[in-house]
Amino acid sequence: MTDRLTVFPAFFRVADKRVAVFGNGDEAFAKVRLLLNTQAHIVAFANQPEANYAALLAERGIETVRAPFDATQVDGATLVFAATGDAAFDREIVRTARAAGIPANAVDQPDWCDFLTPALVNRAPVAVAIGTEGAGPVLAQMIRARIDQILPPSLGRLAQLAQTYRRAVEVLLPKGNARRGYWKRFFTGDVAEAVASGDLSTARRTATRMLKASGPSEGRVFLVGAGPGAEDLLTLRAQRLLMEADVILFDALVPQAVVDLGRRDAERISVGKRKGCHSKPQSEINQLLVTLGREGKRVVRLKAGDPLVFGRAGEEMAALREAGIAYEIVPGVTSALAAAADFELPATLRGVSSSLVFTTGHDLKGDILPDWARLAISGATVAVYMGRSVAASVAGRLMEIGVSAETTVAVVENAGRADRRMLHGTLADLPALEHRDELTGPVMVIIGDAVAGANFTHSNPLAEPLAAGRPVVPVSPLAARADGDYERIASDISILQTGEHR
Incomplete structure (x- = not known):
């Protein structure tokens, strides 16, 4: 094992340069779609393209050569993609390209690739390329999806705007901290916010004002x-x-x-x-x-x-x-919605509850009932934040004003987290919550008729103690089956690895 790459990551300049793609099917289709992220002059060598591929070539006006392969077809290309689906044929194309001194890529044949195509996040002119040296294309796509979510869609427009200010920054600001400070404010401050909202005029005015200002930036x-x-x-x-x-x-x-x-x-x-x-x-x-x-x-x-x-x-x-x-x-x-999700609990339910109240139990400690208490009588779902220490007073006051003692209650400690613990019961059971000293995290209490529609499979009754030292968390049926049949699964994995069959 080594932490050094076998490839050197680099970007080819392909604007207005000829890139040849050989193939008729999905492999060629995928390479052309990837190349459409660039300004390359794509030439598709496809004598019988499949229907979807042919439609793309026609729609995007891509130069298409419908002729059998000929060695002269690689002439003048900057890059060559062999994507015919025929491994031997792809190797022949790669050999032809290499003989002409042109880098080539044979799809799904790493040993016949002078370069590898990465998973790409495109925010032109910003590009993020993810490669796994062929070890895990699916992993590369998963990473690409996460990066794609993190980078704002406006990043490319912001980078393009920055290009128009580079010369002015070089002339007006000295090298070092002054320039770094300007670009940091440019890419993370009001300029970036204006670009993200689509207001390029404000972004330009702000960038110019920052360039002229000598004082500190605005926080x-x-x-x-x-x-x-x-x-x-x-x-x-x-x-x-x-x-x-x-x-x-x-x-x-x-x-x-x-x-x-x-x-x-x-x-x-x-x-x-x-x-x-x-x-x-x-x-x-x-x-x-x-x-x-x-x-x-x-x-x-x-x-x-x-x-x-x-x-x-x-x-x-x-x-x-x-x-x-x-x-x-x-x-x-907010924690109330995370708690509802933990219990698969409909916070509102047609014909049962059309209102949802967020409150703290401290609202019920005074002599005057809060306005929302009337909603609780009419069936509203009530989510009580920081509810453990006031559980008894909440239950008592609600029952006092007419809420049924049999109203269903769901309780979650650490809602939405892997270490959550879940309890259920009725409003009459709720005072017991104050004595559950094992609950040290934030506790959310949800009360109402709609709570009866929750999934209580993975929660404990309020009247019973939690399993000592073991949090109650949902376990998927698939995971449960895996836990119960671990030895058989381990045996199957061993067979796959050794090739031995019983």
Whole structure:
């Protein structure tokens, strides 16, 4: 095993140059589609192209030569693709190209490839090419899909705009920090935001103003929802902003794995607040956001769930508005919806519940009932955040105002995460939740008639203790079968590897 590549990644210049593709079927079709991402002059040598391929060639006006293979057909080509589906024929084409000094590629024959075609993410003029040296084309496509999601569609337009400013930047700004600082602000600041929104005029004005300005850049704060804690439940925008942030301020309920998605050299500041343990008062957090914004920093304020749902974003937005600091809200998956998904629970259900209430149990502690309590009587689904410590008071007040003691209840600790634990019962059972000391993570309680439609296969009754030391998490039927038949599967794998058959 070695960590060194057998190939040297490079990009061929093919604009207006002849690239020859030999073949009539799917292999040639795929290579032509890939080449259409470039400005190459494609010549298809296809004497009997299949219907779909012929339609593409005609639609895109691709030069097509309908003649049997001849050695002179490679003349003048910059690259040659042998994609006939006939391995021996492809090798003959490659030998002909090599004799003429032209790099060639025989589809699915790595030993007959002078170059390999990567999986491509196209944001022209930006291109990301992923190769596995032929070891795993499917893996390359999976990586391509992930990168394609992360890179904004506007990246190519932003890069094209940058090309028009390169000369001005070289003339007006000295080498070193000044230029790097300008381009960093260009690609991550207001210029990029304007391009993403399709406002190229504003993008140009902003880029020019930045070029003329001698003072520090303007800061920007992003109030970002981290979702319930699973990295793959972050939005694509949240992931992108974490990679662009200079500073990340994060709450205690945001897992470290999510914080670590930020760029490596970003400053990370914990401002976590848990019950009975507040590391920073909200007023200090507000002032910190303002200070960092005035320093010209791009700041991600990372909040569990959604920043606008019990996230105190209102106070932070007010402080930023008063200070004149630009900010943006990036929604996240709130814990109530993650908990509903864990239970396959319809939060609203036709003919049963048409309303959904997000609340904290503390609303029911006073003498005056909140307005939403009337909705609970009429059948609304009620999602109670931070519900463990107030479970008894919530249950008591709801039953007091007429909600049936038999109303179904679903409880999730660490909703949406791999270490979630799930419980179910009725409103009458809910007070027992306060004594479940083994539940140390954030707990979501969902109450209502619609909850009866949930899947309780993988949850424990509220009245029973959880299995000691083992979280209750959903296991797919396929995984369960695999666990139960492990020895047979291991034996089958051994047979495949050794070629021995019983």
